[in-house]
Amino acid sequence: MNYFLTEEQEMIQELAAKIADEKITPVAIEYDEKGTFPHDIIKILADSDLCGVYIEEQYGGLGGGIMEMSLVVEQLSRACGGIALAFAGTGLGTFPIILFGNEEQKKKYLPDIASGKKLAAFGLTEANAGSDAAGVETTAVLDGDEYILNGTKMWITNGGEADIYSVIACTDRELGPRGFSAFIVEKDTPGFTFGKKEDKMGIRASATVELVFEDCRIPKENLLANEGMGFIVAMKTLDRTRPGVAAQALGIAQGALDAAAKYSKEREQFGSTISTFQAVQHMLADMAIQIEASRALVYQTCRHVDSGAKRISKESAMCKVMASDTAMKVTVDAVQVMGGYGYMKEFPVEKMMRDAKITQIYEGTNQIQRNIIALEVLKKYR
């Protein structure tokens, strides 16, 4: 389908696809098995100028937006959703700076992210603050020219690997979410250490790690926006980056369809390839329909977000739900089409099925997304 991408977007897509096919596909199964963080792939993305597609040109990027970021994520995820997350997780950690950073903060941090020299991460989730993000217990107390951070963030993508962390902490407990603030914390700041690296079902090439703050002092200048803006920073960031998760899901689904369709034309049973059986054909057709519908919604949402629209929560939630539910369904069906071989680790689809599951969970579970969508829908009828 012609999605009327610009010439530059087509180039980004083409280049990301080349990297996915030539550099990621050959290592995807191994990195998944060993849980290898893809530093080598990040280097390739950096050399190809793709790390900064969503960062303004004046800070060394290519000046694109969520659309450009999502095109890269989708293509990389076709080959491996876990490896793609090193890139996508950096986007999530960078958007608080893009959206709320002042000129000094942008000048200091964005060029190294755009060049791929540094990765970023986003720290919101805690043991008691998951779907209920208002439960953040990490504190930040102003002491002279410094804030002192204490608390533990969990399940942080790119944790330990990233150099730049956007962290949400509580500066005024009395005010609840209105007392949250957002900070930039650099790796190797004294008092900032990493806890255990999680052993996960899928996206195993991605690092999911605890961030531990013990009397961690950061300069006052590292506050993003103003005190009390933390919850807004987090929500606005997530509204913008959810299409990125949708793009990841979309890529995983496309990768699974490609693998299943190819296999169906090679596998012979009852004297002909299984692609000649209507039962298999209809499964492949349903997979293709859902993927194309998801892609149309994801791309259109990206354009809506990049247009500068004010109200994007519902749309970004919708595309995330649609694409991630599609990825789950499509990957399960891809395993089914491939039968016993699909269940084996030598073939990529069982991994895609494991990878797909997280897209229904993180950056807001699909249940929370439906809450957001329903709230917006019902607003019209009160």
Place this chain on the structure above:
Amino acid sequence: MNIVVCVKQVPGTNEVKMNEETNTIIREGMEAIINPFDTYAVEEGVRLKEQTDGKVTAISMGIPSVADLLKETIGLGVDEAVLLSDRTFAGADSLATSYALAKGIEKIGGVDLIICGKQATDGDTAQVGPSLAEKLGIPHTTYVKKIEEISEGYIRCERMTDDGYEVIEMTLPAVITVVKEINEPRLPSMKGMMRAKKAVVQVWTADDVGADKALCGLDGSPTQVVKTFVPVHNVNSEMIEGEPNEQAKRLADVLMSMQFETGN
């Protein structure tokens, strides 16, 4: 350092169509790629440029559409590209090709090092590199797997052999042909691709480079391709079955009944 890399368009498919009159490949309308061995030449040229702060020019002789492949090399870090394109050049064998390339390189002028892939995947002759050096009257080394040192007027490189490598020193200017062991070609970059899109490939005719038309193209090619064909693999085999002693006897009988050419 002023570097020239030679690149050739080769078929990107196995379905090659031949011109039955001239017995040459019909390149129009064919899916074309840069000869894979030349991608190592391009990469080495770009790496040397990055180290020595020089300039890399890619040159090719071919039909007008080869300009698109030359633009690809600009996306990979090449500074300028030249295409030798003229009806006069058509049907060239390796001798006429190296003559045309030599004329083009002379026109570029002031070149220190010329890098070619070790051979092209279509013709597989491996002749153009060495022949080009002869036409230019400069030294060459083939099958280079590593450049150990390069400086003003001097190069030392490792030349791959069947059982190891030789270290060769040459004065510059010189020609080297490279093997795939020499490097790992990079992927294009976005900034490179955007530069390539805007780039203009210079197209030079035989007159532009001052070539003697009698030495170009079919007229300048002493090689006569009489016939080209895909060899037919047609092996009739007989499986000998039975008990081991029966099999051995049958095999001996078959061998004895065959007439071998002894060469006498």
